[in-house]
Amino acid sequence: MVTEEVVDLSRLQFAITALYHFLFVPLTMGLTFLMAIMESIYVMTGKQIYKDMVKFWGKLFAINFAMGVTTGLTLEFQFGTNWAYYSHYVGDVFGAPLAIEGMMAFFLESTFVGLFFFGWDRLSKVQHLTVTWLVAIGSNLSALWILIANAWMQNPVGAEFNYETMRMELVSMSELFFNPVAQVKFIHTVAAGYVTGSMFVLSISAWYMLKNRDLAFAHRSFAIAAAFGFASVCSVIVLGDESGYEAGEVQKMKLAAIEAEWETEEPPAAFTVFGLPSMEDQETHYAFKIPYALGLVATRSIDEEVKGIKDLVKENEERIRNGMEAYRLLQHLHSGEATEVDIGSFDQIKKDLGYGLLLKRYTEDVVDATDEQIRQAALDTVPNVPVLFWVFRLMVACGFWMLLVFGLSFVFTNVKGGIMKKPWLLKMAVFSLPVPWIAAEAGWIVAEYGRQPWSIGEILPTYLSTSTVSVGDLYFSLGGLILFYTLLFIVEMFLMIKYVRLGPSSLHTGRYHFEDKTAAESV
Amino acid sequence: MLDLETLQIIWWLLIAYMFIGFALTDGFDFGVGVLLPLVGKTDTERRVLINAIAPHWDGNQVWFVLAAGSVFAAWPPVYGTAFSLMYLPLMIILFALFLRPVGFDYRSKIGDPRWRNFWDWGIFVGSAIPSFLFGVAVGNLFQGVPFYFDEFQRAFVSGSLLDMLNPFALLSGVLGLSLLVLHGAVYAQLRTDGVVRQRLTQHAHRAALVAMLSFIAAGLWLWQGMEGYRINAAGMVDRQVGAWMEVYENWHMLVWPLTGLVGMVMASRNAGRNYGLAFIGSAVAIVGVLVTAAVTLFPFLVPSSTDLASSITIFNGTSSQYTLMVMLWAAALFLPAILLYTLWCYRALWGRITGKFIEDNSHSLY
Numbered sequence: 060m061v062t063e064e065v066v067d068l069s070r071l072q073f074a075i076t077a078l079y080h081f082l083f084v085p086l087t088m089g090l091t092f093l094m095a096i097m098e099s100i101y102v103m104t105g106k107q108i109y110k111d112m113v114k115f116w117g118k119l120f121a122i123n124f125a126m127g128v129t130t131g132l133t134l135e136f137q138f139g140t141n142w143a144y145y146s147h148y149v150g151d152v153f154g155a156p157l158a159i160e161g162m163m164a165f166f167l168e169s170t171f172v173g174l175f176f177f178g179w180d181r182l183s184k185v186q187h188l189t190v191t192w193l194v195a196i197g198s199n200l201s202a203l204w205i206l207i208a209n210a211w212m213q214n215p216v217g218a219e220f221n222y223e224t225m226r227m228e229l230v231s232m233s234e235l236f237f238n239p240v241a242q243v244k245f246i247h248t249v250a251a252g253y254v255t256g257s258m259f260v261l262s263i264s265a266w267y268m269l270k271n272r273d274l275a276f277a278h279r280s281f282a283i284a285a286a287f288g289f290a291s292v293c294s295v296i297v298l299g300d301e302s303g304y305e306a307g308e309v310q311k312m313k314l315a316a317i318e319a320e321w322e323t324e325e326p327p328a329a330f331t332v333f334g335l336p337s338m339e340d341q342e343t344h345y346a347f348k349i350p351y352a353l354g355l356v357a358t359r360s361i362d363e364e365v366k367g368i369k370d371l372v373k374e375n376e377e378r379i380r381n382g383m384e385a386y387r388l389l390q391h392l393h394s395g396e397a398t399e400v401d402i403g404s405f406d407q408i409k410k411d412l413g414y415g416l417l418l419k420r421y422t423e424d425v426v427d428a429t430d431e432q433i434r435q436a437a438l439d440t441v442p443n444v445p446v447l448f449w450v451f452r453l454m455v456a457c458g459f460w461m462l463l464v465f466g467l468s469f470v471f472t473n474v475k476g477g478i479m480k481k482p483w484l485l486k487m488a489v490f491s492l493p494v495p496w497i498a499a500e501a502g503w504i505v506a507e508y509g510r511q512p513w514s515i516g517e518i519l520p521t522y523l524s525t526s527t528v529s530v531g532d533l534y535f536s537l538g539g540l541i542l543f544y545t546l547l548f549i550v551e552m553f554l555m556i557k558y559v560r561l562g563p564s565s566l567h568t569g570r571y572h573f574e575d576k577t578a579a580e581s582v
Numbered sequence: 583m584l585d586l587e588t589l590q591i592i593w594w595l596l597i598a599y600m601f602i603g604f605a606l607t608d609g610f611d612f613g614v615g616v617l618l619p620l621v622g623k624t625d626t627e628r629r630v631l632i633n634a635i636a637p638h639w640d641g642n643q644v645w646f647v648l649a650a651g652s653v654f655a656a657w658p659p660v661y662g663t664a665f666s667l668m669y670l671p672l673m674i675i676l677f678a679l680f681l682r683p684v685g686f687d688y689r690s691k692i693g694d695p696r697w698r699n700f701w702d703w704g705i706f707v708g709s710a711i712p713s714f715l716f717g718v719a720v721g722n723l724f725q726g727v728p729f730y731f732d733e734f735q736r737a738f739v740s741g742s743l744l745d746m747l748n749p750f751a752l753l754s755g756v757l758g759l760s761l762l763v764l765h766g767a768v769y770a771q772l773r774t775d776g777v778v779r780q781r782l783t784q785h786a787h788r789a790a791l792v793a794m795l796s797f798i799a800a801g802l803w804l805w806q807g808m809e810g811y812r813i814n815a816a817g818m819v820d821r822q823v824g825a826w827m828e829v830y831e832n833w834h835m836l837v838w839p840l841t842g843l844v845g846m847v848m849a850s851r852n853a854g855r856n857y858g859l860a861f862i863g864s865a866v867a868i869v870g871v872l873v874t875a876a877v878t879l880f881p882f883l884v885p886s887s888t889d890l891a892s893s894i895t896i897f898n899g900t901s902s903q904y905t906l907m908v909m910l911w912a913a914a915l916f917l918p919a920i921l922l923y924t925l926w927c928y929r930a931l932w933g934r935i936t937g938k939f940i941e942d943n944s945h946s947l948y
Binding site: 114121122124125126128129131132133135136138139140141142143144145146147149150151152153154155157158159160161162163165166167169170171172173174176177178179181182221224225226228229230232393526527528532535536539540543547550551554557558565566567 | 636637638639640641643644647648650651652654655656658659661662663664665666669670672673676677679680683684686687688691692733734735736737738739901902904905908909912913916917920923924927930931945946947
């Protein structure tokens with residue numbers, strides 16, 4: 060039976076598997092592109108060192124890629140195993156981008172990745188370069204379709220509820236594809252991947268330079284990562300701002316929660332930089348605000364208002380009452396005595412059916428909900444404000460920190476004297492290694508925790524979406540996943556560190572540190 | 583736009599095609615994975631076997647992801663009910679599958695024999711358990727699975743792992759495992775030489791024999807020993823012993839099980855002699871067995887043993903007409919492309935993996 064415990068465990072499992080998977084995905088997206096750039100330089104200039112760069116970063120990429128493949132499977136299957144009602148309710152819409160992702164992108168990436176590793180002696184230079192680009196394009200297209208699916212969870216466009224089949228059905232593929240949220244998310248996410256790949260290469264190269272080894276190799280890698288990373292971090296930030304604008308349009312509650320804006324303010328609203336939001340008091344203590352900033356970002360105007368949480372809750376209470384009526388009509392439609400008029404009136408209010416379903420948490424029948432239950436359900440539409448408030452600020456701080464690191468690195472690789480004379484900057488780059496991962500995980504927490512209580516925004520509550528599996532089964536799978544993921548993570552880190560230390564000498568070309576102290580060591 | 587019923591049949595064919603694609607390609611990866619520690623005695627021999635599938639296992643595994651994704655898109659209720667019904671077996675399959683990518687990629691990155699031996703058995707487990715449980719899952723479909731839908735189309739499932747491991751399902755598991763081992767053995771013979779290749783022959787013979795016996799036994803069981811499901815003249819689902827075999831009253835349909843058997847014989851007879859024919863034989867066997875399973879179940883996808891009316895068929899369990907049509911366009915566009923570039927990849931990397939090749943390229947191979 061479905062209890063709160065089943066719901067909580069299913070959510071926990073999804074969160075763990077998704078966050079864990081996304082430790083590996085951004086690095087794959089970023090490194091494939093960086094390797095394609097390096098190999099392009101190799102093919103154009105014919106310099107062996109660029110080929111060595113592709114092969115060495117490719118070794119680290121392989122260690123990461125195996126984990127990405129491993130953890131991706133769990134994520135896809137989990138929709139069926141743990142979210143059966145979700146699969147039924149929205150599979151007609153949500154399944155399509157996932158299947159197309161497989162046909163168009165995942166196949167491309169996975170088929171050519173084998174050729175990338177094992178085809179060096181079998182293919183011409185240009186053929187191999189093409190393969191590398193196809194891997195990069197495949198991994199990015201993969202992100203496109205996954206984010207189209209995810210964006211639909213945030214902003215479900217192009218679909219209609221069908222009362223006969225009791226599910227959402229796709230009515231417009233182009234609306235699904237051109238979902239504005241998807242466009243913004245795609246660029247924000249892949250650019251974040253490029254930033255991750257760039258920071259990875261930048262930090263490790265900086266470490267080699269600090270250790271005074273493999274200098275030519277490290278310097279060239281550093282320069283490419285600095286330039287590509289700088290361009291990418293700029294697009295992440297610009298597109299992040301664009302996300303804020305989109306959220307102002309379609310996910311007002313999420314935006315209000317991120318900003319801890321409890322009351323609707325006179326436009327343009329102020330932006331709270333810091334403060335201590337409290338769910339109980341419904342206010343933000345010790346708030347430090349910048350006048351006008353939020354209104355400008357979220358509405359791109361000075362006279363549109365940004366709705367506050369309390370007003371949104373009031374609106375949602377209305378929608379829940381509407382939803383109860385929609386639910387009553389739906390039951391009537393199923394009774395077989397419905398007339399055309401009933402169908403018409405159901406169609407008019409079915410957009411609020413999801414709000415009615417929020418009451419399922421409190422009463423099986425929905426239509427008999429008390430005022431207290433309705434108030435409670437309306438309060439449930441507020442996601443956890445303090446968490447969103449702080450995690451969002453953490454992500455933004457990481458973004459600007461990386462802008463600084465990449466900006467300085469980019470500038471100093473291009474001025475006289477160069478990066479080698481700036482050990483403080485090299486150290487800064489080394490210690491920034493974890494920052495893109497913190498930012499990416501924080502970003503997903505804001506996006507998905509901020510979507511609660513919905514699994515599909517305003518359509519299907521998370522509470523209703525689960526399978527009817529037993530608590531025992533859930534503990535088994537959760538325990539197994541945590542155990543496997545922890546062990547695999549230790550193994551992965553061990554190998555990663557081992558191969559980073561070996562550096563390009565792991566290629567056994569005889570040209571690098573640990574092999575020959577004199578060769579290729581001049582900048 | 584095509585009408586709904588036509589689309590439903592086309593998608594039944596397409597998804598069958600994808601599962602067959604999975605079994606034909608990733609199937610030999612699983613088979614080689616099972617044979618790895620049994621056939622490879624030295625580290626170099628094991629690396630020969632791993633590198634015979636190294637560049638391709640990842641692309642091959644996408645058939646599995648694609649087939650599952652297409653079930654999600656085309657048969658959403660199947661995706662939800664079948665996967666949550668088989669929750670524990672599926673989780674165990676996933677855990678086992680974790681060991682393969684990591685095993686292939688990580689085993690040769692460290693020289694310690696204990697490390698390498700650990701991952702070899704990891705790959706063995708990661709290949710044997712899924713091959714067996716895929717069979718178990720299909721075996722359970724024939725017996726019907728315990729679930730029902732409420733008025734909101736919410737599936738309520740019951741049943742435990744032990745129920746899933748019933749005798750017929752175990753028999754199907756043996757069939758699945760032996761078919762893939764056969765396929766892996768004859769594939770590896772195409773890509774290896776010397777003593778490894780010789781040792782594979784007896785494994786191919788054994789696997790083919792077990793596959794034949796279990797396939798025939800399963801057929802007899804369905805015919806005489808098990809209540810099958812069917813849609814009766816009134817359009818309702820009912821159960822009856824032998825109902826699964828009614829499709830063979832049209833004797834033309836017997837061509838499918840016969841194809842399976844002929845393929846097994848062909849693979850067994852040619853193993854160690856004519857490697858090309860042996861591989862074709864095992865491929866034919868896989869196609870024959872899977873199509874037999876599909877046409878026997880037709881039009882059922884997931885019959886319900888709790889509530890016959892809740893049974894999911896290809897006619898009540900699909901997505902809407904529009905979604906099926908959009909997806910058909912995508913499939914028409916991409917599936918041929920996938921076939922072409924997959925073939926190109928195999929061609930580019932084709933050749934025998936010898937012990938000398940492994941030792942010469944020790945640092946760049948798996």
